[in-house]
Structure formats: C-alpha cells, structure tokens
Amino acid sequence: MNIHIKNGRLIDPKNNIDARQDVFIAARKIAAIGTAPSGFVADQIIDASGLIVMPGLMDLAARLREPGYEYMATLESEMQAAVAGGVTSLACPPDTDPPLDEPGLVEMLKHRARLLNQARVFPIGALTYGLQGAELTEMIELTDAGCKAFSQADAPLIDTRVLMRAMQYAATFGYRVWLRPQDSFLAKNGVAHDGEVATRLGLPAIPVVAETTALATILQLARETGVMLHICRISSAAGVELLRAAKREGLALTCDVDINHLHLTEMDIGYFDANCNLIPPLRSLRDRDGLRAGLLDGTIDAICSNHSPVDDDAKQLPFAEAEAGATGLELLLPLVLKWAEQERVPLLDALSRVTINPAKILGQKMGHLSVGAHADLCIFDPKASWKVEPPALKSQGKNTPFNGYEMQGRVRYTLLDGQVVYRG
Numbered sequence: 001m002n003i004h005i006k007n008g009r010l011i012d013p014k015n016n017i018d019a020r021q022d023v024f025i026a027a028r029k030i031a032a033i034g035t036a037p038s039g040f041v042a043d044q045i046i047d048a049s050g051l052i053v054m055p056g057l058m059d060l061a062a063r064l065r066e067p068g069y070e071y072m073a074t075l076e077s078e079m080q081a082a083v084a085g086g087v088t089s090l091a092c093p094p095d096t097d098p099p100l101d102e103p104g105l106v107e108m109l110k111h112r113a114r115l116l117n118q119a120r121v122f123p124i125g126a127l128t129y130g131l132q133g134a135e136l137t138e139m140i141e142l143t144d145a146g147c148k149a150f151s152q153a154d155a156p157l158i159d160t161r162v163l164m165r166a167m168q169y170a171a172t173f174g175y176r177v178w179l180r181p182q183d184s185f186l187a188k189n190g191v192a193h194d195g196e197v198a199t200r201l202g203l204p205a206i207p208v209v210a211e212t213t214a215l216a217t218i219l220q221l222a223r224e225t226g227v228m229l230h231i232c233r234i235s236s237a238a239g240v241e242l243l244r245a246a247k248r249e250g251l252a253l254t255c256d257v258d259i260n261h262l263h264l265t266e267m268d269i270g271y272f273d274a275n276c277n278l279i280p281p282l283r284s285l286r287d288r289d290g291l292r293a294g295l296l297d298g299t300i301d302a303i304c305s306n307h308s309p310v311d312d313d314a315k316q317l318p319f320a321e322a323e324a325g326a327t328g329l330e331l332l333l334p335l336v337l338k339w340a341e342q343e344r345v346p347l348l349d350a351l352s353r354v355t356i357n358p359a360k361i362l363g364q365k366m367g368h369l370s371v372g373a374h375a376d377l378c379i380f381d382p383k384a385s386w387k388v389e390p391p392a393l394k395s396q397g398k399n400t401p402f403n404g405y406e407m408q409g410r411v412r413y414t415l416l417d418g419q420v421v422y423r424g
Contacts, residue, residue, distance in 0.1 A: 139173065
C-alpha cells in the first residue's frame with residue numbers, strides 16, 4: 001500500500017531532520033521524504049497537520065510475560081499496548097517461564113509476534129541455563145534463533161568466573177552482553193532505596209553500593225575481555241559516575257535508564273504505595289538528578305520503559321510483599337516528552353534516546369526514516385493532554401505509579417512495515 005503522510009512536522013534524529021516534510025511510503029519502505037517519487041499514487045493519505053511524525057519508538061526493556069506468565073499479560077495485550085504507545089520495536093528480557101535459554105522457545109516467541117504483526121520483538125537470550133548463573137547457554141544456537149544479545153535479566157550471577165567466561169565467549173563471537181548491576185548479597189530481601197523513606201516505613205533496603213559494587217566488577221571484567229557491554233537500567237548517581245569515567249577512558253559500553261527513575265524518587269512511595277515497588281528501586285532526589293545529568297551529557301545512551309505488567313492481586317499486598325513492576329509501554333513517549341520539556345532538551349535530541357540510540361544498541365539498522373528504511377512510524381499530537389486511568393490502558397497490567405497523572409502527547413497513528421496498526 002502506498003501512503004502519503006502530509007503536513008506533519010518530521011523529526012528524525014539520525015538524519016538531523018526537524019522540519020515540515022511529507023513522507024511517502026511504498027512497498028513497506030520509506031520511498032521519499034519531501035517530494036513524491038516519480039509515478040507515486042497514494043492509496044491512503046494521512047493528514048498530519050499539527051502532529052509530529054517520527055520513527056517508531058524502540059524500547060530496550062519490555063516484558064511480554066509469554067511464555068509462562070499469561071495470568072499477568074499476554075502477547076496480544078502487550079503488543080496492543082506497544083502500538084498504542086507508538087512503540088514499533090521492543091527487546092524482550094529472558095526472564096520468562098521457562099527462560100529464553102533454548103532456540104525453540106525463542107523461535108516460538110518470534111513466530112507468535114510475527115503472526116500478530118503489530119510490533120517487532122527482539123528476544124534477549126539467557127546468558128546461563130535457567131538464569132541459574134552456573135552453565136552458559138548455547139549462544140550460537142540462540143543467535144541463529146533470533147536473539148540479539150544475552151542477559152541475566154534481574155537474576156543474580158554470583159560466580160564471577162562464570163561471568164568472565166560468558167564475556168570471553170561473547171567477545172569471541174561479537175555477541176552483546178546486557179547486565180543490570182546489583183550485588184545480590186548487599187540487596188538481599190531489599191525492596192526500597194536505603195534512605196529516609198525506607199527507614200521511616202521500616203522497609204528492607206537496597207543500598208546504592210549494591211549497584212556500584214556490582215558495576216565496578218562488571219566494568220573490570222569488560223576491560224579484561226573486550227566484550228560489547230550494555231548496562232541496563234542504571235539507577236544511581238554514583239553508578240552514572242562510574243560509567244562516565246569508564247567511557248572517558250575509552251571503554252566500549254552503552255547504558256540505558258528506566259523512564260520511571262527520571263521522574264520519581266523514594267518520596268513517591270508515600271505511605272506504602274505498591275505501585276512504586278520497582279526493580280531497581282526508586283532512589284533519592286540526588287540520584288534522580290544524577291541520572292538526568294547522565295542523559296544530558298551522553299553517559300546514558302537510551303531510555304526504556306522497563307514495562308513489567310503484574311497481576312492486580314500481586315500488587316494489593318503490603319509493599320514488601322507486593323510484586324515489583326509497572327506497566328510502561330503506553331507511557332514511554334509522554335514521559336520522555338515531559339523530561340525533554342523540563343530539561344529544555346530539543347525534541348530532536350530527546351527522541352534519539354528512544355529511536356536511533358536503542359537501534360544501535362540492538363545492532364539493528366532501524367530507528368530512522370531514511371529512504372529505503374522500514375516504514376515504522378509514530379505520529380503523535382504533542383499538545384494532546386490526557387489523564388492516566390488504568391482501566392483505559394491497553395496493557396493487561398494496569399499498575400503504574402503515574403495513576404491519575406496528566407500527560408502531554410498522544411499517539412494518533414502507529415505504522416509497522418508501511419501498514420497502519422494503530423489509530424488513536
């Protein structure tokens with residue numbers, strides 16, 4: 001189908017475009033920008049007057065809960081949530097049940113996603129079998145099945161010898177290793193940041209040193225092995241400083257931050273609000289400001305939703321017993337826009353954190369609107385305001401710390417492979 005998107009403000013960070021430009025789509029690709037190609041006849045015209053046209057968002061951390069946790073969410077519900085949020089590509093962590101440690105599981109997930117044809121799913125394979133931290137998975141076979149990187153998700157890998165072997169193996173074949181730094185002994189049984197709120201509420205705490213101790217070890221092993229390293233969901237100012245120093249010395253690594261941690265702090269827990277029970281925990285105001293500074297200076301490369309839908313019953317428990325996680329796919333774009341407005345970051349720069357930068361981290365030639373590129377687009381109204389009301393969310397997981405918040409920016413169209421897969 002040939003589609004002509006007219007009168008929109010086109011923002012494409014890779015090509016440094018922020019201007020009123022028409023987009024022409026043919027044969028599932030971007031056929032032209034600005035002027036129609038010779039002989040082009042549109043089957044559909046989308047009037048984007050007053051709207052912003054951008055590459056579809058790419059989310060580096062979205063749990064789809066399949067296989068194994070369908071009572072929390074299904075592939076159908078979370079793919080609908082993705083396109084409603086303008087997300088056309090997402091990376092799925094390996095902590096499913098069973099974990100993504102066998103090629104057949106990866107192929108099944110990709111096949112189910114292809115049948116739904118709403119968003120691209122990039123599985124992240126398990127680094128060790130069963131995420132048990134003992135035996136390395138067959139990374140070659142998992143890569144052949146479609147895995148784009150290897151991770152332990154939030155499962156601990158205590159044995160540093162195993163971690164070093166995993167990095168050596170991955171470095172040999174050019175595979176990416178994604179790790180969230182947390183020392184499992186220092187964080188044991190903790191549910192909140194080790195600060196005044198946890199002390200006042202009597203909650204088991206996770207100190208910042210749990211992150212920095214693990215991060216220092218990971219960085220040292222990366223120096224030793226030369227692995228392509230991605231640090232997932234950094235949460236502390238001290239962690240950002242370690243990453244800043246490592247990048248300054250020339251260590252090849254990338255990093256992302258969870259959108260929740262750019263806006264919320266430990267104070268938002270209030271009086272035991274289980275919606276704020278997240279992994280990693282919400283930290284201090286100083287940490288939040290440190291994360292924002294890391295984004296501004298390029299230490300942090302990308303922003304993810306850390307979408308982790310959970311069952312309502314699992315949230316209606318005392319804070320320390322409640323399941324950690326929150327829905328995020330539909331909130332990623334407006335929260336990025338909110339951060340950009342607060343920090344006075346140009347949209348061209350801000351949107352790179354959810355388009356071209358995640359694409360590079362995934363090793364995909366996507367996240368842009370160059371001629372010949374996949375026609376994956378998000379068209380949104382930057383002035384549309386809406387209130388977060390959980391029943392209206394597409395995700396099966398309705399829990400979010402932003403319940404009742406006013407958001408600015410609403411997706412009107414999402415296109416995947418040149419087909420309209422969402423109208424809002």
